[in-house]
Amino acid sequence: MLYIRIAELNICIENKYDYLEKLCREYTIEKPENVDMTVSVSDEQIAQEMSIAETEVTAGYAEGVCAYREICKRLPVEFGAYLFHSAVIEYGGDGFAFAAKSGTGKSTHIKLWRRRFGEGVHVVNGDKPILRFENGKLYAYGTPWCGKEGWQTNTRVPLKALCFLERSAENRIRRIGADEAVMLMFHQILTPQDLETVDSLFPLLDKTLREIPCYILGCNMSEEAAEVSYNGMK
Amino acid sequence: MKIKKGFVAKEIAGQYVVVALGAASKIFNGIIKLNDSAKFIWDMLSEGAEKTEIVDALLAEYDVDKETAERDVDAFVAQLEGANILE
Structure with missing residues (x-):
C-alpha cells in the first residue's frame, strides 16, 4: 500500500x-x-x-x-483535471508544454532550451504531466510518470503556451487557432470511453483552448530552434 | 441511413468533434472534426434521415444549389461509411 x-x-x-x-x-x-x-x-x-x-x-x-x-x-x-501527453518545462516562472509524435524530438528540443537558456530551464515532466485548473489558471503538475529520460520535478507551473512540434529544415513558429489545435490536442489525451468523461473532459479542453495560446513549431536540431521557440511564445 | 449508436458529436471551442464511445470505440478509434455543414448533415443522420431529406434541408438552410448539396451529402456519407459509422 x-x-x-x-x-x-x-x-x-x-x-x-x-x-x-x-x-x-x-x-x-x-x-x-x-x-x-x-x-x-x-x-x-x-x-x-x-x-x-x-x-x-x-x-x-x-x-x-x-x-x-x-x-x-x-x-x-x-x-476536473486531465493527462496531457507532452513535455512541460518551466522557464522564468512560465510553463511551456511541447507535444509531438514520438520520435519527433521532444527531448532534443528540451535539451536545446537548456543549452541555449541554461540552468534556469526546469523540466516539470518529460512525458505525462497532469493539467488542472486552479482558481481559473491552468497548471501543469509533475508526476512520477515521465518517460524514458526520467525527467520530472515534484512541482507545478502555470502554463503559458502549448506547442506542437514538427521537424523542419528551418525553424519557424506560428500561432494556431482552435480549428487546428483541437485535433492535435486529441492525439495527446486519453480518448474518453464514456459520455460522463466526454461531458467533463470537453469543457476542460474547451477552456484550455480558449485561454492558452497554441503554436506549431517547425524545428531542427540547432540551438536557434530554442530561440525561435521561446521568442514565439514568450 | 443512421449513425450507429455510441458516436457523439460535441463542441470544443467552436469546433465540433465526433468521438466513439463504448462498443463503437472498437470499430472506430479516432476523432472526426465536423465543419458547420457536416455538423448539420451529422445531426440529420443521427435522426435517421434519408438523402433526399438532407439535401432539401441543406437547400433551405444554406445558399447552395441542389447539385452541390447532393455532392456534399454523398461525399460525407461515403466518408462515414468508409469509417464504418453508418448503420
Whole structure:
C-alpha cells in the first residue's frame, strides 16, 4: 500500500510490486486524513499490459503503467483535471508544454532550451504531466510518470503556451487557432470511453483552448530552434 | 441511413468533434472534426434521415444549389461509411 500526492490529490495505490514504491518515492506521503482516490490493478490488467508492451517489461513496470492509466481515466470526471501527453518545462516562472509524435524530438528540443537558456530551464515532466485548473489558471503538475529520460520535478507551473512540434529544415513558429489545435490536442489525451468523461473532459479542453495560446513549431536540431521557440511564445 | 449508436458529436471551442464511445470505440478509434455543414448533415443522420431529406434541408438552410448539396451529402456519407459509422 502506497500513498502519493500528485496534482494536489491524495492517492492510495494498492500495489502488488515494489516498482511503484521506487517510481513514486519523491511523491510519497504519510497516510493522509483524506484519500481522494484509491486505485488497484488486477493481475489480468498487468498480464494484458505486458502482452501489448513494445519491449519486454516487468510485471512491476506494467503495474505502474496500469495504475497511472487508472488514475488518469478518473481525473476529468472526479477532479476536473486531465493527462496531457507532452513535455512541460518551466522557464522564468512560465510553463511551456511541447507535444509531438514520438520520435519527433521532444527531448532534443528540451535539451536545446537548456543549452541555449541554461540552468534556469526546469523540466516539470518529460512525458505525462497532469493539467488542472486552479482558481481559473491552468497548471501543469509533475508526476512520477515521465518517460524514458526520467525527467520530472515534484512541482507545478502555470502554463503559458502549448506547442506542437514538427521537424523542419528551418525553424519557424506560428500561432494556431482552435480549428487546428483541437485535433492535435486529441492525439495527446486519453480518448474518453464514456459520455460522463466526454461531458467533463470537453469543457476542460474547451477552456484550455480558449485561454492558452497554441503554436506549431517547425524545428531542427540547432540551438536557434530554442530561440525561435521561446521568442514565439514568450 | 443512421449513425450507429455510441458516436457523439460535441463542441470544443467552436469546433465540433465526433468521438466513439463504448462498443463503437472498437470499430472506430479516432476523432472526426465536423465543419458547420457536416455538423448539420451529422445531426440529420443521427435522426435517421434519408438523402433526399438532407439535401432539401441543406437547400433551405444554406445558399447552395441542389447539385452541390447532393455532392456534399454523398461525399460525407461515403466518408462515414468508409469509417464504418453508418448503420
